[in-house]
């Protein structure tokens with residue numbers, strides 16, 4: 006781990022926290038060895054300076070896709086990066102070339118579709134984001150290009166996603182190396198379809214995983230020269246046999262039992278099967294159904310998969326007969342027999358199940374009962390048949406069930422292997438290892454011992470590989486790495502597997518010695534390993550022992566070690582089944598002579614397992630390994646929950662933090678010259694001014710900072726653990742000082758700008774206000790004017806209306822008056838005229854009268870005149886003329902007196 010080196014007041018750091026494992030905060034005070042920290046949840050804590058780690062404040066918000074890009078490669082940094090990425094559903098992250106896969110517990114189908122496969126096909130490693138396809142692609146390319154076998158090791162705790170990851174790997178490899186136009190069952194189809202078959206018989210629901218593989222698996226995919234899949238082989242490791250007879254609550258037995266109980270009625274009838282609740286091997290737990298899973302449907306798909314992998318219908322019938330026989334076998338109960346320590350079938354029900362078991366296994370029911378209730382003891386003198394008490398018979402029954410099931414499983418694996426076929430001419434293979442991760446429970450038995458032993462083996466392989474790849478990087482960069490210490494767990498492995506005096510050897514020895522008990526075995530262990538640092542005798546127990554594994558201490562309970570280690574089949578059981586009339590059942594139990602020929606020596610589960618592991622390690626050592634570490638982010642199996650405590654534990658047990666430690670033992674941080682100069686030029690600006698080559702410039706900076714032990718490679722600067730932090734701390738100080746100046750100037754600038762802008766703003770506001778006021782005033786004035794105008798117009802209209810009214814009235818008045826006057830005048834004139842006319846007429850009449858009178862006078866005169874005058878004519882004429890002149894003058898005088906009246910009339 007990168008040691009915290011330079012922590013100063015103001016440093017951003019990580020400090021231990023009981024709930025979150027690590028929490029970030031800021032150092033606010035340092036007193037000697039103690040630092041006072043303001044943590045991000047608002048509290049203050051005091052911690053030892055040596056126990057706090059610097060936080061990378063320049064880490065991108067979404068985290069980095071490769072842990073080696075972290076400036077500080079330490080546990081909190083790794084954890085924070087994983088949590089950040091998981092939050093945005095980035096479930097894959099590299100640590101160098103190790104892929105960390107965090108179980109999303111939700112379908113992310115877009116990550117695994119054909120488009121994604123096409124994207125990753127042939128793309129150099131690291132060019133695209135971290136992905137399981139990238140690992141498979143790298144393995145495939147390496148195999149094709151360098152002609153070297155590769156292996157992909159997938160590990161993690163139960164439910165972490167190993168099997169899912171393995172399936173994705175196999176799908177991708179089948180995509181890369183598949184025969185597109187092949188007819189019938191192709192090898193890759195068979196390899197892929199072997200999964201559901203193995204899962205049906207080797208997987209079960211546990212509290213940790215609804216589909217937990219109860220065995221380890223190494224799938225070798227063989228390729229021909231053109232990179233096409235030409236064969237495959239599946240090796241399995243350590244099937245959990247005890248599950249067949251014993252299950253805890255909330256767990257289930259192997260899926261195949263439930264699938265068969267959900268088979269179509271006519272099939273169930275054939276095997277005389279009923280409800281799962283009626284079978285002892287299934288009803289020890291109350292869990293029968295899995296949420297969202299249909300056993301009925303899975304039964305049919307398992308049968309289909311069996312067809313694809315080449316298991317004939319007859320063989321399938323035989324397989325399910327054996328599965329049904331095991332269920333019936335479990336229901337055979339025993340009661341005390343007549344003799345002491347003897348047993349008999351408990352009741353008719355047991356008899357029925359015994360008969361069904363015998364029928365399905367095609368063996369003699371009597372012989373089956375004998376095999377369960379009796380033991381044959383061979384002594385040098387004679388062969389004795391001894392009865393077993395009910396408990397002994399039950400143990401014998403369970404032993405038989407376990408043996409039959411494990412042999413059935415081995416047969417399935419062999420069959421799949423034969424059916425898929427191996428390619429003897431293949432030179433290259435890709436092996437995919439899906440193996441149980443490190444386990445540490447409250448009670449740890451023989452199974453956990455074997456599992457943890459496997460993990461120690463794989464850890465050693467992992468350490469060597471990580472160490473080697475580190476060395477390769479150093480060699481590429483031509484730097485000296487000779488003094489880097491190799492982190493090894495050889496001492497734990499020696500403790501377990503050493504030929505002489507290792508735990509396995511002592512266990513085998515105990516198993517061979519008939520009088521051994523777990524107590525004597527434990528005492529032997531305590532005695533032998535009392536000085537071993539990796540072995541602890543726990544206080545307060547008589548037979549437990551603790552091993553200090555690379556991932557932590559595990560306390561084992563040794564009480565069942567001896568029984569579980571015995572790889573032993575009761576001869577009566579073997580004789581019974583090898584004599585079965587069913588060739589399939591007989592084939593599962595080869596006769597003693599054949600088997601004895603195979604192995605004459607004593608065999609124990611642990612030593613057989615050790616041998617298997619040795620073979621596995623040999624295979625792995627001959628390949629180029631790639632590692633995938635699966636992590637289970639929470640125990641509630643729900644998406645989007647990241648429990649730091651769980652994850653840290655798994656990072657430890659999966660060796661990720663060990664890999665980090667190996668890196669830290671060498672040069673955990675390296676940066677290209679450019680990156681280094683970009684980040685640290687501030688520490689020696691004068692160096693950059695002098696135009697040195699990049700490597701010299703880096704060296705000058707490091708010298709100036711007084712660092713020792715770093716190395717300058719061809720393209721990169723390699724720093725020892727903590728040096729990055731030291732440089733960063735100095736950079737932080739310098740940045741701090743510069744920041745103060747910048748801040749001061751900045752603040753001045755900002756304040757000035759603020760002032761100016763406030764000023765401008767206030768002017769703007771003022772002018773706006775003024776404008777607004779004026780606008781309002783103008784508006785008011787405009788309104789007043791408008792009002793005045795309106796008033797004026799209104800008044801005008803009113804006045805005009807009045808005027809018109811008055812005018813009209815006055816005209817009417819005038820007219821009336823004038824009419825009246827005219828009428829009066831007319832009347833007056835008419836009167837006058839009448840008067841005048843009367844007067845005139847009267848005058849005229851008088852004139853006419855006078856005239857006539859005159860005329861008559863004249864005439865009379867004239868006549869007298871004529872008479873008299875004939876004599877005086879002349880005198881008369883003058884008189885006439887005179888008269889006429891006088892009359893005319895009178896007329897004119899009258900006319901003159903009448904003229905004003907005539908005018909008035911006119």
Ligand SMILES: Nc1ncnc2c1ncn2[C@@H]1O[C@H](COP(=O)(O)OP(=O)(O)OP(=O)(O)O)[C@@H](O)[C@H]1O
Pocket residue numbers: 108109110111112113161162163164165166167168169170214215216217218219441442635
């Ligand atoms: N990449 C993934 N995408 C979606 N779901 C996943 C993924 N990986 C795992 N899971 C979910 O997690 C469950 C457990 O995964 P899996 O069976 O692969 O775990 P495992 O590590 O093989 O466990 P065991 O050791 O018990 O067999 C799966 O059934 C699936 O629901």
